[in-house]
Structure formats: C-alpha cells, structure tokens
C-alpha cells in the first residue's frame with residue numbers, strides 16, 4: 001500500500017526523545033511546537049497517494065511491487081530523470097519550496113550512493129551489503145530520512161579529534177559482534193523531529209588518526225540514547241495562521257543530535273573506522289550530486305513563489321509602472337531564470353554513471369555557488385520593494401475582531417490592488433517569507449545548507465573543465481610567437 005499521511009503520523013508516535021524549552025516533548029504530532037509542520041509532512045504522503053497523482057509521483061518498487069515515491073528511483077535515462085524531477089517538483093509545490101529537508105532530500109543522497117554502489121563493493125562486501133539492504137528497506141517503507149553529516153562547530157581551527165572534548169563529535173566508543181556504540185554530537189538535524197530515521201556520517205574531511213569519527217550508519221529516531229535537542233519552534237511562536245502563514249505550517253525545525261552511547265547493529269553500519277571511505281563516499285559516488293540536485297529542484301519552486309511575491313508587492317503599493325521598480329523586477333526575473341536554466345542545463349548535460357543517468361556535476365556546483373549568493377540578494381530586493389508595508393500591519397488577526405480597531409484598519413490599509421483585509425493578509429505573508437525569524441532562518445539555510453561558500457567554490461573549482469579552458473587558450477598562444485613577430489617587423 002502506498003504510504004499515506006496517517007501512516008507517517010502513526011509512525012512518529014514512537015517515543016522519540018525531543019527536548020524543547022526544558023522539557024521532553026512527547027508526541028510531536030500533537031505538540032503545538034511541531035504539529036502543523038508534521039501535518040505538512042503527512043500531507044505530502046497523502047498527496048502522492050491520491051489517484052490523480054499516484055502515477056506521476058510514485059513508481060513500483062522492483063522488490064516489493066508496491067508504489068513508493070519517485071525520490072527512490074534509480075533513473076537510467078534522461079527521460080526518467082525528467083519524470084523524477086517533475087515528481088519532486090510537485091512535492092516542492094506543496095510546501096512552496098520552504099521544506100529544505102523534505103523526504104526527497106536525503107532519499108536522493110542515499111539513492112545516489114547506491115548508484116555508485118560498486119565503490120562500496122570494492123572496499124568491503126559486508127558493509128556494501130548493509131548499505132544496499134538499508135536502501136531497499138528505506139525505499140520499500142517510503143521512509144522519511146533526515147541526516148546529520150556535520151560536526152559541531154566548537155573550534156573550527158581544529159579538526160574533530162583535536163577538540164578539547166574527544167567526545168564532542170559523535171564517535172565510536174566500542175564495538176562487539178552485534179554492532180557499534182556511538183557517543184557525541186552532530187549538527188544540524190533539520191526535520192529530525194518529523195523524520196522516521198536519521199543517517200549519520202561525516203562529509204567534512206577527517207585526518208589520519210581520526211578513525212573513531214569515520215562512521216556512517218542509520219538509526220530510527222527513537223533509538224535508545226538518541227537525544228534530539230530542538231531549536232526554538234517558529235511554529236509555536238507564530239501568532240496565528242493568518243499572521244505567520246509560513247512559520248505556522250512549514251517550520252521543519254533543526255536540532256542538535258546527541259548520541260548518548262547509542263548502540264547501532266552491524267546491519268545498519270555502512271562505514272566504521274575508515275577515514276578515506278568516509279571522506280570519499282559522497283564524491284566517489286553520485287550521492288552528493290544527486291542530493292543537491294534535489295535542492296535545486298526545490299529552490300526553483302521557491303523562486304517562482306518569491307517572484308510572485310515581488311510582483312504583487314509592487315502592484316499592491318501602486319509602483320509597478322515605475323521604470324526603476326520594473327528594473328528591480330527584471331533583475332529578479334533574470335535571477336529566477338538563472339536558477340531554472342541551470343536546473344535544465346544540469347539535466348541536459350547529464351551523463352551515465354554506469355547504468356544510471358545523473359545530472360551534470362559542475363553545472364550543479366556552479367548553481368550552488370550562484371544561488372547561495374543570489375538568495376540573500378533577492379530577499380534584500382524584496383525588502384527594498386516593500387518598504388514599510390510589511391511592518392505597518394495590525395498586531396494580529398484579533399485586531400479585526402474588535403470593531404473599534406477594525407474601523408481604523410480599514411482606513412489605513414488601503415491599496416490599489418487589495419481590500420484592507422487582503423492587504424494585511426498579503427503583507428503578513430510577505431513578511432513571513434522575507435523578514436520574520438522563520439524567513440531569516442531560510443536565508444541562513446540557503447546560504448549554508450550545501451556548506452559554507454568556500455566549500456561550494458572548492459567543489460566548483462574541482463569539477464570545472466580546466467583542460468578545455470587551457471586547450472582554447474593554448475590554441476591562441478600557439479598561433480603566434482616572438483620570432484615571427486620580429487621577422488614581420490623586419491619585413492616592413
């Protein structure tokens with residue numbers, strides 16, 4: 001049976017230990033800090049199971065024969081890649097691009113790792129088998145996976161093994177015939193509060209001697225000893241759905257995970273104690289490309305949403321006809337088109353990795369470098385268009401219920417486009433997208449989800465066709481020389 005929202009919510013009532021504001025949360029599906037966002041996650045599964053969507057959003061698992069989301073599909077051609085993209089796009093449209101770690105993100109990374117599975121086969125058949133079995137299990141249960149692959153910041157001038165506390169970063173404590181024991185922390189578990197399981201590994205380079213930190217494994221969120229330390233909930237802080245429509249529904253949350261002597265059975269351990277494997281796993285397989293391609297699909301949807309917002313802000317304030325305002329809108333449209341074009345380009349320029357078809361690596365990294373600069377710039381442009389319009393708003397929806405205040409709202413919230421009620425509704429949405437704490441976190445997300453800018457630029461540098469650039473430069477250099485120039489000078 002195709003996974004539904006009800007099935008997902010039921011699975012989340014599993015005794016996971018989420019901590020918020022000094023307390024253990026209990027049921028995340030009903031807690032005011034999480035329930036709406038959890039319901040959004042549930043909606044994604046209901047959406048895929050609807051008869052009119054099931055063909056486009058799901059495919060038949062080759063093992064179970066049941067339909068599961070296309071994010072698990074290992075595509076073998078350009079056409080299959082596009083069909084998968086359209087499925088992911090439809091999901092992203094359900095949350096307007098505001099769930100960064102929706103269920104298709106980590107699934108894409110894991111699928112990419114399986115596409116390059118021979119890299120694991122050559123290294124260790126037992127661990128490669130565990131990885132393949134886990135992929136089949138996660139796919140056939142259509143699991144919502146989150147991941148933590150970054151070490152706590154602490155002192156960034158030191159690596160994981162050099163920090164004052166050797167157990168700051170999650171590491172191996174012990175192992176026996178049944179599995180490994182892990183202690184320490186990882187950041188930053190986006191959507192962990194509402195995922196089924198978490199994949200834990202390290203994408204940051206480790207040094208020789210740091211073998212205890214070189215781990216890769218997956219565990220359910222209710223695994224004994226796993227502590228989920230939630231950040232502040234923007235959903236809980238939302239005044240109402242009318243006042244904070246995005247915070248209210250799409251606060252996927254971020255959490256520090258602490259592994260307090262968590263036991264992981266060997267069948268769920270993919271790497272233990274191999275620094276080189278840990279460092280190479282994302283790039284020696286299509287994993288990194290595949291998971292970040294999903295990010296660009298999502299961002300492309302969010303761009304459309306922001307462009308819609310920008311134009312309506314200008315219309316609502318009656319400035320859309322002013323040439324300089326159109327210039328701003330034209331720049332934003334060009335920025336959105338850049339994201340869309342690069343997404344298309346990485347697909348068109350895709351190539352085969354064995355039997356599988358994967359998006360073009362360098363185009364993806366180029367898109368990441370551009371978009372992590374472009375997003376904050378676009379948000380600033382939206383702020384510039386809006387002026388004080390996003391601030392001169394009633395304190396809450398409740399003001400409309402008081403006839404005395406409502407009278408003044410009607411007099412002060414005029415717009416050439418909207419009624420006063422519509423204007424307040426619109427600008428509250430705009431503020432939640434560009435200025436609220438939720439919006440500010442989104443700027444941080446788009447700037448950092450793929451690594452700090454020195455990381456994305458290093459990936460771009462590493463994957464660019466420098467030989468092709470050198471070749472064309474060389475042809476020009478080879479087309480003249482000093483001797484010929486001197487001879488020509490003599491002749492004249």
Ligand SMILES: Cc1cc2nc3c(=O)[nH]c(=O)nc-3n(C[C@H](O)[C@H](O)[C@H](O)COP(=O)(O)OP(=O)(O)OC[C@H]3O[C@@H](n4cnc5c(N)ncnc54)[C@H](O)[C@@H]3O)c2cc1C
Pocket residue numbers: 101147148149150152153156187188189190191254441444445448449450451452453454
């Ligand atoms: C909202 C949000 C959600 C996230 N979700 C997830 C998630 O789901 N899973 C997950 O695993 N991670 C997640 N992350 C973590 C994300 O991957 C990291 O933030 C990112 O990799 C950067 O690492 P860092 O935050 O430790 O920053 P740092 O590496 O500490 O970098 C911060 C800044 O310090 C400077 N700097 C540090 N080191 C260097 C250097 N070597 N050279 C030059 N400059 C340097 C740069 O100015 C850099 O921008 C999330 C982050 C955010 C903000």
